Amino acid sequence: xxxxxxxxxxxxxxxxxxxxxEVGSMATSAAAGADFGFRLMWVIVFSTLCLIxxxxxxxxxxxxxxxxLVDAVRERFGFVFTIIPRSLELLVNLLVLAAEIGGVxxxxxxxxxxxxxxxxxPVGLLIWIVLWLGTLEWLENTTAILGLMTVAFVVAAxxxxxxxxxxxxxxxxxxxxxxxxxxxxxxxxxxxxxxxPYMFTFYSSGAVEEEWTEESLGANxxxxxxxxxxxxxxxxxxxxxxxxxxxxxxxHIDSYEQLAxxxxxxxxxxxxxxxxxSLGVCCFGAAIELALSTAYILGQTFGWNWGENSExxxxxxxxxxxxxxxxxxxxxxxxGIDPLKLTMFSMALTAVILPAVVVPFLLLVNDEHFVGEHRxxxxxxxxxxxxxxxxxxxxxxxxxxxxxxxx
Amino acid sequence: MKRNYLHFELLIGREVVDANGxxxxxxxxxIAQKIDGExxxxxxxxxxxxxxxxxxxxxxxxxxMHMLGATGTTPKAQRIKWSDLDLSDPQHxxxxxxxxxxxxxxxxxx
Amino acid sequence: MELVxxxxxxxxxxxxxxxxxxxxxxxxxxxxxxxxxxxFIELGSATFARRIGRRFxxxxxxxxxxxxxxxxxxxxDFGKVKDHELDLDVDIDPLPSPAWAWERWTREHIIxxxxxxx
Numbered sequence: 342x343x344x345x346x347x348x349x350x351x352x353x354x355x356x357x358x359x360x361x362x363e364v365g366s367m368a369t370s371a372a373a374g375a376d377f378g379f380r381l382m383w384v385i386v387f388s389t390l391c392l393i394x395x396x397x398x399x400x401x402x403x404x405x406x407x408x409x410l411v412d413a414v415r416e417r418f419g420f421v422f423t424i425i426p427r428s429l430e431l432l433v434n435l436l437v438l439a440a441e442i443g444g445v446x447x448x449x450x451x452x453x454x455x456x457x458x459x460x461x462x463p464v465g466l467l468i469w470i471v472l473w474l475g476t477l478e479w480l481e482n483t484t485a486i487l488g489l490m491t492v493a494f495v496v497a498a499x500x501x502x503x504x505x506x507x508x509x510x511x512x513x514x515x516x517x518x519x520x521x522x523x524x525x526x527x528x529x530x531x532x533x534x535x536x537x538p539y540m541f542t543f544y545s546s547g548a549v550e551e552e553w554t555e556e557s558l559g560a561n562x563x564x565x566x567x568x569x570x571x572x573x574x575x576x577x578x579x580x581x582x583x584x585x586x587x588x589x590x591x592x593h594i595d596s597y598e599q600l601a602x603x604x605x606x607x608x609x610x611x612x613x614x615x616x617x618x619s620l621g622v623c624c625f626g627a628a629i630e631l632a633l634s635t636a637y638i639l640g641q642t643f644g645w646n647w648g649e650n651s652e653x654x655x656x657x658x659x660x661x662x663x664x665x666x667x668x669x670x671x672x673x674x675x676x677g678i679d680p681l682k683l684t685m686f687s688m689a690l691t692a693v694i695l696p697a698v699v700v701p702f703l704l705l706v707n708d709e710h711f712v713g714e715h716r717x718x719x720x721x722x723x724x725x726x727x728x729x730x731x732x733x734x735x736x737x738x739x740x741x742x743x744x745x746x747x748x
Numbered sequence: 749m750k751r752n753y754l755h756f757e758l759l760i761g762r763e764v765v766d767a768n769g770x771x772x773x774x775x776x777x778x779i780a781q782k783i784d785g786e787x788x789x790x791x792x793x794x795x796x797x798x799x800x801x802x803x804x805x806x807x808x809x810x811x812x813m814h815m816l817g818a819t820g821t822t823p824k825a826q827r828i829k830w831s832d833l834d835l836s837d838p839q840h841x842x843x844x845x846x847x848x849x850x851x852x853x854x855x856x857x858x
Numbered sequence: 859m860e861l862v863x864x865x866x867x868x869x870x871x872x873x874x875x876x877x878x879x880x881x882x883x884x885x886x887x888x889x890x891x892x893x894x895x896x897x898f899i900e901l902g903s904a905t906f907a908r909r910i911g912r913r914f915x916x917x918x919x920x921x922x923x924x925x926x927x928x929x930x931x932x933x934x935d936f937g938k939v940k941d942h943e944l945d946l947d948v949d950i951d952p953l954p955s956p957a958w959a960w961e962r963w964t965r966e967h968i969i970x971x972x973x974x975x976x
Contacts, residue, residue, distance in 0.1 A: 644880035
């Protein structure tokens, strides 16, 4: 691999690592660690494995067919079908975006004491300004590099010296040790926060905007494996830290404020600023991706001029869409809705809609007309189908049980 | 001169019946060729699934078989020549009846 | 050429590569004793709305009328399609075209009123 290609791969990997952790993965991993110790670690690993395949497929589809995922779904399956997955994605995107804005507001609240609802509009405005003035490359690289501070969770997890045998046992799938409804609800929330449809929409759109070709396939694969793999380590880091700090004391996480001190025992006085910084930066980056992903969905479904690299006036409807969704997300946070509850619920809902989004995607990356000889292998197909279907079925059962349980 | 236009995208999935009212299949596709400088439809493809063909029901089967290592093709859709399809009522496309074959000399004579 | 595979729902690009919209519909001209001619590609909110149902088509038409965006559907002569390999490249300048009515409306009424739109 040449020097420039290596640099692109490195940037792609850094982008993936820095962009992996966000409010959903933090909340779900922390809840998992607090309530069930290391026992839900296997869900993070399986979900990440599925995500690696999906991200790789998404990049491959874009590089070979020169079409984004949304474009290809409409072209292959028609307009009437495409409304189903896209509508579901739009709904979930709005909820998750609101949760991410909530995450940034929470970081600010933890530092300043000013309530979340008061920060919603200023944070929304800042997100919008960055989208309005920034380019795709600048956005990706800046938030991703800043997001590398989430490595603090991995460092903290290592410094807390978890029992390696207990930790490894967490990688083996098993049922709920207690409170089954809660166990499976958190499990599907982890799956939903990891396998987020907006990530593949964003990734394939970026690949087309950056004009990837078949020569990019190697870099695409490395980015998916290494980037998502390292990102998985971050989530596991959050889980381990939460398990070591909260689980022994029987502390159940029902607000983000409880997490503020989670890094302090391991990292001392750096723990608090690193946690607040991680939460703020990661949620900010995810909010930007979500706003763009929503604009990509509408722009590509209806064939508008789209692209973060072009000026707003050259993609008027595209710019208007991300503006509108940021406004809606900020307004939702102004209502005083609990960010943690919204996060957990929207992540579980993501798991429910996954089959509708992933199945047409899977058909495309196995369609010669779109990917030529670069069709998917049976391993990737099987992993994706199994994980997505199982997650969805469990989510459909677990969500009502969890809601009935009053969490 | 009033021209007779038809929305092809609304034709997809419509059930085609023959002259006896028997179901033939659903319109899945139209094949066009450039003849004398203009694109014209030469054939329609009718299959079991019609609009669902776009959702790849049989393609899904193809995909599953490919995943398991099988090769081969699935049954192809029926090809209907443009002149055989009566689209005067686009909601109810039907096959035109074939004119009876003229009797040959010597047939029917005792 | 297969109309569903190669034309319907494909991206339409203008003379200089601008995205005009998607091929929401295909209009065939039925002729006596001649094969149907592929006459137009149609795009617009009313066209794709009609594919869902008549009620949605009526809403789309109403919305366009309410916002004075001129036409809810627009036809491009199929003769203007220069290529259909990847996208549908048509020989049309989008700026004055009715196909870009909503893009122009959004630009003039919303985007250009915000600083740093260029």
